[in-house]
Amino acid sequence: MTRRWEVSVAFVFDRRWLAVAGLVWVCGVVPTAAQDVLRMTGSVVEASGGAIAGAEVRVLSGTTVVRQGRTDPAGTFVFDDLVPGRYAVEASRDPFAPTRLDVDLGGATAPLRLVLEVGAVREAVTVSAAATDALALEAPAGTGSRLPISVRDTPATVTIVSRELIEQRGALDTQEILRSVPGVTAAAPPGSAGSVVYRGFGAAQLTQLFNGITVQYDAIAARPVDSWVYDRVEAIGGPSTFLYGAGAVGGSINYVTKIAQMARNTASAQLRVGSFGTVEGSAGVNWRFGQGRVRHAVRVDANQSVTDGYVDRTDRSALSSAASWRVDAGSRLSHTLAVEYQHETADRPYWGTPLLTPTVGNGRVLAGTRYKNYNSSDGLYEQKVGWARSLTDVRLGDVQLTNTVYFYDALRDYQNVEVYRFVSDNTLVSRSSPLLQRHDQRLLGDRVQAAWSGRLGPLAMDWAGGVDVSANEQTRFPLSLNSTVSIVDPINFTTESFFSIPGMVPVYTPDRTNDVTTVAAYVENRTKLTSAFSLVTALRAERIRLEGTNLRPATVSPTNPAYFENVYTPVTGRAGIVFSPVAAANIYAQVSTAADPPSGILTTASFAQVRTFDLTTGNQVEVGTKIDLPGQLGGLTASVFRIVRKNLAIADPLNPGTTIPVGQQSSRGVEVAASLRPVRMVRADVNYAWVDATFDDLVENVGGVAVSRNGNVPPNTPTHVANAWVTVTPTPGLDLGVDWRAVSSRFGNTANTIGDGSYTLVGAFASYRFWSRLLLTGRIRNIADTEYAASITGTPMFFLGAPRSVDVTVRVDF
Numbered sequence: 074m075t076r077r078w079e080v081s082v083a084f085v086f087d088r089r090w091l092a093v094a095g096l097v098w099v100c101g102v103v104p105t106a107a108q109d110v111l112r113m114t115g116s117v118v119e120a121s122g123g124a125i126a127g128a129e130v131r132v133l134s135g136t137t138v139v140r141q142g143r144t145d146p147a148g149t150f151v152f153d154d155l156v157p158g159r160y161a162v163e164a165s166r167d168p169f170a171p172t173r174l175d176v177d178l179g180g181a182t183a184p185l186r187l188v189l190e191v192g193a194v195r196e197a198v199t200v201s202a203a204a205t206d207a208l209a210l211e212a213p214a215g216t217g218s219r220l221p222i223s224v225r226d227t228p229a230t231v232t233i234v235s236r237e238l239i240e241q242r243g244a245l246d247t248q249e250i251l252r253s254v255p256g257v258t259a260a261a262p263p264g265s266a267g268s269v270v271y272r273g274f275g276a277a278q279l280t281q282l283f284n285g286i287t288v289q290y291d292a293i294a295a296r297p298v299d300s301w302v303y304d305r306v307e308a309i310g311g312p313s314t315f316l317y318g319a320g321a322v323g324g325s326i327n328y329v330t331k332i333a334q335m336a337r338n339t340a341s342a343q344l345r346v347g348s349f350g351t352v353e354g355s356a357g358v359n360w361r362f363g364q365g366r367v368r369h370a371v372r373v374d375a376n377q378s379v380t381d382g383y384v385d386r387t388d389r390s391a392l393s394s395a396a397s398w399r400v401d402a403g404s405r406l407s408h409t410l411a412v413e414y415q416h417e418t419a420d421r422p423y424w425g426t427p428l429l430t431p432t433v434g435n436g437r438v439l440a441g442t443r444y445k446n447y448n449s450s451d452g453l454y455e456q457k458v459g460w461a462r463s464l465t466d467v468r469l470g471d472v473q474l475t476n477t478v479y480f481y482d483a484l485r486d487y488q489n490v491e492v493y494r495f496v497s498d499n500t501l502v503s504r505s506s507p508l509l510q511r512h513d514q515r516l517l518g519d520r521v522q523a524a525w526s527g528r529l530g531p532l533a534m535d536w537a538g539g540v541d542v543s544a545n546e547q548t549r550f551p552l553s554l555n556s557t558v559s560i561v562d563p564i565n566f567t568t569e570s571f572f573s574i575p576g577m578v579p580v581y582t583p584d585r586t587n588d589v590t591t592v593a594a595y596v597e598n599r600t601k602l603t604s605a606f607s608l609v610t611a612l613r614a615e616r617i618r619l620e621g622t623n624l625r626p627a628t629v630s631p632t633n634p635a636y637f638e639n640v641y642t643p644v645t646g647r648a649g650i651v652f653s654p655v656a657a658a659n660i661y662a663q664v665s666t667a668a669d670p671p672s673g674i675l676t677t678a679s680f681a682q683v684r685t686f687d688l689t690t691g692n693q694v695e696v697g698t699k700i701d702l703p704g705q706l707g708g709l710t711a712s713v714f715r716i717v718r719k720n721l722a723i724a725d726p727l728n729p730g731t732t733i734p735v736g737q738q739s740s741r742g743v744e745v746a747a748s749l750r751p752v753r754m755v756r757a758d759v760n761y762a763w764v765d766a767t768f769d770d771l772v773e774n775v776g777g778v779a780v781s782r783n784g785n786v787p788p789n790t791p792t793h794v795a796n797a798w799v800t801v802t803p804t805p806g807l808d809l810g811v812d813w814r815a816v817s818s819r820f821g822n823t824a825n826t827i828g829d830g831s832y833t834l835v836g837a838f839a840s841y842r843f844w845s846r847l848l849l850t851g852r853i854r855n856i857a858d859t860e861y862a863a864s865i866t867g868t869p870m871f872f873l874g875a876p877r878s879v880d881v882t883v884r885v886d887f
Contacts, residue, residue, distance in 0.1 A: 115185030124148025228649025256762025267295030273740025273766025274323025347880025518543030821865025
């Protein structure tokens with residue numbers, strides 16, 4: 074059995090403990106309720122009158138912050154339950170200079186108007202110990218809610234990895250960005266290059282979004298992309314189907330690209346050179362023009378990278394680009410057209426490293442094979458991905474209307490020999506399972522949403538609701554052979570060209586088309602019950618129609634019919650309470666639900682996987698807190714959760730050849746994150762997650778025999794994940810930093826017979842800003858050159874993580 078960390082974590086929901094904790098909170102921090110309360114409203118605009126979304130607004134009584142938040146997409150803000158009196162209202166938003174307004178709040182105070190002027194600041198990403206707030210508690214909730222509320226006010230664990238953090242931590246791609254999310258592990262084996270595990274769940278049990286849109290093919294579509302074109306990555310832990318549709322039992326992750334802004338004209342360029350022949354060039358520009366009522370902004374970003382790879386002959390070339398055009402017609406109407414294009418080619422992609430036999434316990438890698446590539450000499454992965462979005466925002470009185478029309482087109486090609494195993498005496502490696510494959514996918518959809526903030530009697534409320542309609546079609550073109558291609562020496566060998574393999578021909582023949590049509594209606598609400606208590610609820614109802622068409626008549630059978638159709642009608646939701654006795658701290662509790670396929674992914678599922686089964690159901694109970702530490706020391710978030718997923722498709726214990734939807738999987742865990750500033754020149758960010766994930770009821774068909782996996786741990790699921798980043802600024806312009814990541818042991822199969830031990834990675838960086846526009850950064854990754862499995866495939870093989878590497882980056886801001 075794989076050795077776990079020698080750490081014992083007590084995780085017991087004790088009613089007495091909760092009662093004592095609640096008493097401490099009530100007695101220690103609950104303020105005296107005010108008799109008369111008023112509402113403060115206003116807007117934040119730039120000098121030309123354009124609305125500024127996302128501006129931070131703070132209301133102060135003397136030197137005490139009594140309310141804080143951010144403006145909505147229309148640039149407006151609302152604060153409730155203020156007592157009459159004199160206040161100072163501050164507004165700020167980079168790259169503008171902050172402003173302050175003194176207000177006497179009385180019985181009928183008119184809406185406030187705060188004007189921000191462009192300050193003498195640059196767009197350059199500032200890398201310094203105090204540059205960013207890693208917890209971002211006052212940022213808009215984003216992926217966590219469609220309501221105009223902050224991360225702090227959302228009854229869930231929400232993580233936002235900003236552009237500043239991406240730069241500061243040197244994240245090269247979207248999967249490296251995810252290290253900033255507590256408990257998340259990710260890897261990119263080519264067969265499932267978007268592999269992410271979160272809160273004990275992975276694959277189809279997570280939703281990975283692109284600008285809030287799911288393509289329903291996340292384990293493949295979320296292949297890591299170079300980070301330059303992304304503005305931020307957002308994540309919400311636990312069931313969140315109620316936000317974005319079927320899936321999302323373990324959580325939702327949203328990759329948000331840069332988009333045109335009206336703030337100011339900016340431009341930047343970057344060059345990175347590193348180990349393994351890596352060269353990456355990036356550039357971006359934001360240009361605004363037009364005066365008066367109609368104003369325009371255009372943004373273009375592009376990134377091109379090439380590398381030889383750390384495994385033999387794994388050349389890769391990748392282009393990522395994004396462009397957008399925004400038009401503001403006054404302060405109430407805005408339209409943005411956004412497009413993206415990605416083209417990636419990986420020659421002879423690395424599929425994994427074979428393990429010495431017997432493959433039990435901790436997997437063993439033969440010395441000298443760490444960098445060996447057993448794929449065909451002309452193995453290939455290539456993808457072309459395109460996005461187009463039309464976003465319209467209209468303000469009608471107190472109602473904000475948003476319409477998003479989206480189109481996605483992706484073509485992915487594979488030609489590889491995918492499985493490598495040592496023969497019984499470990500002297501030779503058997504290469505097998507050649508696969509020629511094409512995935513052709515298109516998605517078209519439209520989302521219409523309305524948001525409103527106001528009062529219903531004495532209660533302040535925020536509402537958001539809408540309708541989302543989409544049509545998703547994918548056709549696959551597999552040609553697979555179950556043959557052994559060759560048996561080679563593990564160190565000295567050559568491999569064939571792919572189409573010289575007997576039976577393999579360069580023809581893509583369609584196999585099956587899956588059409589998934591979704592119509593969904595959703596609504597969210599926040600009601601301020603008192604000045605300290607808020608109730609946050611959400612509900613989503615969907616009608617999902619899955620149609621599968623067999624395009625190979627010769628293969629038609631009872632388990633693979635010419636056509637099948639399933640209709641699913643899940644209803645999911647969330648109910649959460651947030652108790653905020655003071656502006657700097659809260660405690661929350663929530664219950665949320667989810668639904669996802671019983672097996673596989675709907676866009677590729679076969680009839681044998683889904684049959685006539687309904688979707689699985691998932692539910693979560695979570696309790697947490699979000700706190701600003703005293704003395705401006707920093708901030709802290711913590712949560713405990715339990716998730717249960719029911720109705721998994723499993724083998725019938727009495728008839729293993731038959732599948733029944735009665736299985737169950739669960740997890741429970743603790744997540745903690747802190748952003749600390751012990752002294753002015755030092756910042757330390759840490760996060761830690763403990764998860765106990767198990768199969769409660771899982772039976773597999775093993776050679777016609779029903780085998781129970783009850784009590785086993787899901788594959789590639791660590792019990793512990795911890796991260797730390799420390800940045801020191803000894804002198805203005807110079808930053809020195811280290812990062813540390815620890816992941817506990819994982820199993821590679823449901824039988825828990827093969828795994829990998831725990832591993833620790835350490836990195837370091839130094840950066841110096843010359844003048845105001847030039848930044849030079851040097852970085853060392855995996856300093857100790859640790860050999861570890863980033864993922865364990867089902868063969869089993871180790872998909873090894875990157876060895877030690879060094880890179881230097883030069884960035885110029887204009």
